[in-house]
Amino acid sequence: MTDLALLTLQGQVFDGFSLAPRRATLSLEGNLARLEAGGRELEFPLAELGVSPRVFTAPRFVTLPNGWEFIGADQPGLERLTARSTSEGPVAWLERRIGVAVAAVLATMAGLALAYFYGLPRLADSIAAHITPERERILGQSALDAFDGTGSASDLDDETVRQVKDGFAALERGLPPGVHAELEFRNARAIGPNAFALPGGTILITDQLIETCSVDEAIVVLAHELGHVEHRHPLKFVLQKFGIGALGMLFGDASSVPISLSALPIVLARSQYSQQFEFEADAEGFTLAKKADYSPELFASCLQKLAKGSGRSGKGKGGSLWSYVSSHPPDAERIARAHAAAAGFVSTHSKPPSE
Amino acid sequence: VFKGNARDYFRLWIVNLCLTLVTFGLFSAWAKVRRKRYFYSHTELEGTPFEYLGDPIPILKGRLLAALAVVLWYVGPQLFPTVLVIPLGVAALVLLPWVMVRTAAFNARYSAYRNMTFHFNGTYRGAVDALLRAGLLVAVTCGLGYPWAFVIVRRYFVERMSFGDVGAKYRAHGGLLAGPFFASVVGGAVVSAMLAATLTVGHDIETGLTRGVLAAYGVYALGYGYLAARLARINWRHTDLGPLEFFADYRARDFMWLYVSNALAIIASLGLLIPWATVRMYRYRIGRLHIVRDGSLDVFAGTEQHALTATGAEVADLFDFDLSL
Numbered sequence: 001m002t003d004l005a006l007l008t009l010q011g012q013v014f015d016g017f018s019l020a021p022r023r024a025t026l027s028l029e030g031n032l033a034r035l036e037a038g039g040r041e042l043e044f045p046l047a048e049l050g051v052s053p054r055v056f057t058a059p060r061f062v063t064l065p066n067g068w069e070f071i072g073a074d075q076p077g078l079e080r081l082t083a084r085s086t087s088e089g090p091v092a093w094l095e096r097r098i099g100v101a102v103a104a105v106l107a108t109m110a111g112l113a114l115a116y117f118y119g120l121p122r123l124a125d126s127i128a129a130h131i132t133p134e135r136e137r138i139l140g141q142s143a144l145d146a147f148d149g150t151g152s153a154s155d156l157d158d159e160t161v162r163q164v165k166d167g168f169a170a171l172e173r174g175l176p177p178g179v180h181a182e183l184e185f186r187n188a189r190a191i192g193p194n195a196f197a198l199p200g201g202t203i204l205i206t207d208q209l210i211e212t213c214s215v216d217e218a219i220v221v222l223a224h225e226l227g228h229v230e231h232r233h234p235l236k237f238v239l240q241k242f243g244i245g246a247l248g249m250l251f252g253d254a255s256s257v258p259i260s261l262s263a264l265p266i267v268l269a270r271s272q273y274s275q276q277f278e279f280e281a282d283a284e285g286f287t288l289a290k291k292a293d294y295s296p297e298l299f300a301s302c303l304q305k306l307a308k309g310s311g312r313s314g315k316g317k318g319g320s321l322w323s324y325v326s327s328h329p330p331d332a333e334r335i336a337r338a339h340a341a342a343a344g345f346v347s348t349h350s351k352p353p354s355e
Numbered sequence: 356v357f358k359g360n361a362r363d364y365f366r367l368w369i370v371n372l373c374l375t376l377v378t379f380g381l382f383s384a385w386a387k388v389r390r391k392r393y394f395y396s397h398t399e400l401e402g403t404p405f406e407y408l409g410d411p412i413p414i415l416k417g418r419l420l421a422a423l424a425v426v427l428w429y430v431g432p433q434l435f436p437t438v439l440v441i442p443l444g445v446a447a448l449v450l451l452p453w454v455m456v457r458t459a460a461f462n463a464r465y466s467a468y469r470n471m472t473f474h475f476n477g478t479y480r481g482a483v484d485a486l487l488r489a490g491l492l493v494a495v496t497c498g499l500g501y502p503w504a505f506v507i508v509r510r511y512f513v514e515r516m517s518f519g520d521v522g523a524k525y526r527a528h529g530g531l532l533a534g535p536f537f538a539s540v541v542g543g544a545v546v547s548a549m550l551a552a553t554l555t556v557g558h559d560i561e562t563g564l565t566r567g568v569l570a571a572y573g574v575y576a577l578g579y580g581y582l583a584a585r586l587a588r589i590n591w592r593h594t595d596l597g598p599l600e601f602f603a604d605y606r607a608r609d610f611m612w613l614y615v616s617n618a619l620a621i622i623a624s625l626g627l628l629i630p631w632a633t634v635r636m637y638r639y640r641i642g643r644l645h646i647v648r649d650g651s652l653d654v655f656a657g658t659e660q661h662a663l664t665a666t667g668a669e670v671a672d673l674f675d676f677d678l679s680l
Binding site: 014052111246 | 358359363365367369370372373374376380388389392393397402403410411468470471519626627652653655656
């Protein structure tokens with residue numbers, strides 16, 4: 001039997017107490033291992049020897065029962081010895097096969113895509129379903145507290161506030177039962193015209209938004225934010241962000257580039273989720289607006305006003321690099337969708353925006 | 356001398372990545388051992404390779420614990436903002452020296468050369484002391500004392516390291532490091548300001564931002580390359596281990612080139628060239644690190660070995676502390 005054939009290895013032996021290398025010959029025969037080093041000859045039972053896992057063509061380390069270590073070139077015959085690591089043999093086998101490498105590339109890409117487009121959103125949905133609205137409201141409260149550090153109470157006159165609140169109430173009637181939302185007004189010069197949906201259903205609108213756009217336009221923006229609330233986007237976004245971070249950790253050994261580079265794909269992945277949420281909220285917002293008798297055209301005109309104010313070219317650059325890392329989709333596309341949603345809609349009370 | 360190659364490492368890397376994904380991260384402990392074993396056993400000094408002895412099971416336990424800590428760290432304050440922020444912050448500060456000491460000890464204990472392991476005999480108290488002194492120095496000097504603080508911490512961690520019975524020595528002082536540190540900070544700021552002025556004028560905000568972000572990445576990579584090369588060179592120059600002296604002739608422009616080209620290659624290949632980039636950087640670092648022997652190796656003698664838990668090392672891994680610099 002070949003298993004029992006004599007196997008002779010040339011190498012070096014180290015006793016663990018001195019760095020001086022000694023040339024040695026290790027012979028394996030039957031159940032015995034014989035070591036010859038510096039004129040001495042030692043014999044051990046083969047079963048008491050341990051061998052390090054195979055790592056491509058690197059030398060192997062053989063531990064001897066007396067604490068010595070033999071280091072020699074890799075040879076297939078070494079598999080006869082007890083492996084020091086039981087799990088790495090199969091892995092080493094996989095690594096040697098080019099087909100496995102190709103399959104692993106494909107499987108990894110498929111796995112990442114699956115996790116990104118299917119796994120994480122589903123996971124976020126089911127975790128969100130287990131988080132009670134009360135718990136979610138605490139989350140929102142801390143976000144509101146953080147916001148109040150930069151803004152102050154609203155300075156709007158009571159009449160404007162009443163109009164916005166009435167419109168908001170009309171929108172809320174279009175929501176499915178069980179969805180809870182609250183409206184908060186803040187004066188936030190530093191942030192400018194904007195509105196936010198916070199976890200727990202609180203919607204924040206800045207005075208600047210109502211001043212930049214008209215009251216009716218602001219109400220349609222609130223419809224968009226209600227779309228976020230209805231789909232629990234703020235909570236899901238927090239959860240999915242966390243999932244992306246966990247996926248990113250898989251690539252943790254990219255030490256060959258400055259650390260911050262690894263942030264790039266994470267930012268990219270995150271903003272794609274966010275853009276998707278924006279489109280969803282837009283669509284839902286248009287539906288809510290129409291139910292409450294407001295035209296989606298108002299959304300388009302408001303976006304245009306906001307773009308003008310912030311120095312963005314109102315059309316938005318669909319193809320620019322920026323559109324991929326931005327948290328919001330390009331304005332042009334959103335405006336086009338608003339026009340499409342408004343097609344054929346005739347409002348009974350609010351006039352189309354004046355030119 | 357590093358004898359590995361990108362092709363082999365790519366196979367190892369992709370199998371690791373795939374198995375880690377399939378096992379929802381559990382395999383990552385085995386992956387880490389496998390990766391370290393690859394680099395160690397392909398790195399030879401005077402004809403003998405290094406050996407990595409780490410065991411995946413303690414690493415796995417450590418990773419699970421670390422994952423728990425991460426969840427607590429990120430999720431806790433969101434759910435209970437007022438109650439948890441202060442205790443978590445204090446806990447992190449108290450645990451940081453422990454994590455650093457454990458990491459150093461674990462890595463040393465499981466790194467072997469010629470059947471002798473390295474050893475780290477730092478203590479929690481000693482690390483706290485070094486970190487406190489460094490932190491105080493930075494606070495008192497409004498950050499200007501950073502190079503000196505860096506030396507305090509590094510000296511502690513290097514000089515507690517030993518191989519056989521011989522302890523390492525670290526002889527650099529803050530004055531040596533101050534040059535590269537301030538040059539990179541000031542240079543980075545000046546170049547950024549100049550770029551900001553020239554790139555953004557006359558464009559709308561989106562184009563300006565895009566250009567600005569790209570330029571910031573470029574400046575950052577170059578500054579980082581310069582600083583990493585200079586620091587590593589000074590650190591090795593002033594570190595010795597008994598009769599062994601180290602000399603690394605790293606050039607700043609090589610580091611810059613490696614970082615920038617690696618980054619571009621990784622982006623262009625959607626990450627598939629990560630192993631190639633890793634091997635390339637490692638080969639440069641090892642290839643230009645020279646070890647000069649001045650005296651006999653007989654001074655190294657084997658010592659008693661103690662098993663250590665991997666938890667500390669794992670927490671540091673997950674929180675991304677780069678202790679080696």
